[in-house]
Amino acid sequence: MEKKVTRIFWAWQDAEEEIWLRKMSNEGWKLKSYKSLRYTFEQITPEDAIYRLDYKTTTNEDLDEYIAIYEDAGWEHVAQFSGWHYFRSAENNSAAPDIYSDQASKIQKYSGLLTTLYISLLALLLLSISVFLNDSESVFFTALKWMYVIVIAIMVIAVVKVLIKIRRLKDQTL
Amino acid sequence: MKNTEASSFLPLTHTTFYTLIALEHPLHGYGIMQKVEHVSAGDVKIGPGTLYSALSKLEKQKLIKKVDGDSGDRRKLYTLTGLGQDVIRLEYQRLSHLVQVGKDVIKRMEDN
Numbered sequence: 054m055e056k057k058v059t060r061i062f063w064a065w066q067d068a069e070e071e072i073w074l075r076k077m078s079n080e081g082w083k084l085k086s087y088k089s090l091r092y093t094f095e096q097i098t099p100e101d102a103i104y105r106l107d108y109k110t111t112t113n114e115d116l117d118e119y120i121a122i123y124e125d126a127g128w129e130h131v132a133q134f135s136g137w138h139y140f141r142s143a144e145n146n147s148a149a150p151d152i153y154s155d156q157a158s159k160i161q162k163y164s165g166l167l168t169t170l171y172i173s174l175l176a177l178l179l180l181s182i183s184v185f186l187n188d189s190e191s192v193f194f195t196a197l198k199w200m201y202v203i204v205i206a207i208m209v210i211a212v213v214k215v216l217i218k219i220r221r222l223k224d225q226t227l
Numbered sequence: 228m229k230n231t232e233a234s235s236f237l238p239l240t241h242t243t244f245y246t247l248i249a250l251e252h253p254l255h256g257y258g259i260m261q262k263v264e265h266v267s268a269g270d271v272k273i274g275p276g277t278l279y280s281a282l283s284k285l286e287k288q289k290l291i292k293k294v295d296g297d298s299g300d301r302r303k304l305y306t307l308t309g310l311g312q313d314v315i316r317l318e319y320q321r322l323s324h325l326v327q328v329g330k331d332v333i334k335r336m337e338d339n
Contacts, residue, residue, distance in 0.1 A: 118302065122256035123276075152276035
């Protein structure tokens with residue numbers, strides 16, 4: 054049996070998402086795929102499993118090798134969506150409890166995410182210029198302006214949240 | 228100068244140093260993880276995310292390179308480049324120096 058769940062986790066909430074996916078597994082639902090806020094689960098015997106989300110910034114030419122390294126280390130690649138990769142490991146697996154074993158590489162994951170966020174924010178700002186320069190007061194333009202304001206605000210929050218995450222990791226380094 | 232180029236990579240992180248010395252002989256990703264765990268007597272376990280990012284970075288910096296092998300296998304073999312060997316040598320000298328300096332200080336502290 055399958056079930057689909059729609060749920061929003063923002064880009065900075067990867068740790069919360071991992072916890073939720075673990076809870077789902079304990080309730081007998083294993084993640085099968087993820088696409089645009091839609092999670093597809095398949096029913097399994099309840100099992101404690103750890104999930105880890107990685108953000109991959111390099112080109113996908115080496116995707117096979119990337120997945121092979123994780124699989125060899127005991128992680129199952131269960132889903133992927135725009136740079137995010139979902140890995141699952143049974144709790145009793147002797148594999149390392151985390152996919153990152155040092156702060157430097159963990160920081161690199163969030164730096165990669167930050168670069169994507171900066172580019173998206175820049176693209177959004179450029180796109181919004183023409184809308185904001187248009188002084189039409191029609192309902193359509195007003196709605197469009199508000200939509201841009203909201204999306205840009207969310208992007209700015211995401212950038213700040215990820216910057217804070219990176220700062221915290223750097224503080225732990227010394 | 229070759230050495231100036233190699234020295235620009237110093238100091239290495241724990242992970243980088245272990246990854247480089249593990250590549251004394253060609254290995255694939257999982258082989259590196261196992262070798263590092265073995266030479267560090269179980270002390271250092273490199274996570275797959277950390278290893279993947281170390282490998283792609285080291286390859287870009289030309290400290291390691293892929294070995295042409297069986298193209299059917301999705302696991303790639305890596306080996307050290309000449310530059311990579313120079314970096315190991317320089318890092319070893321740097322660490323030896325640190326150990327020596329530390330040793331002298333500890334000896335003096337004990338004498339007092």
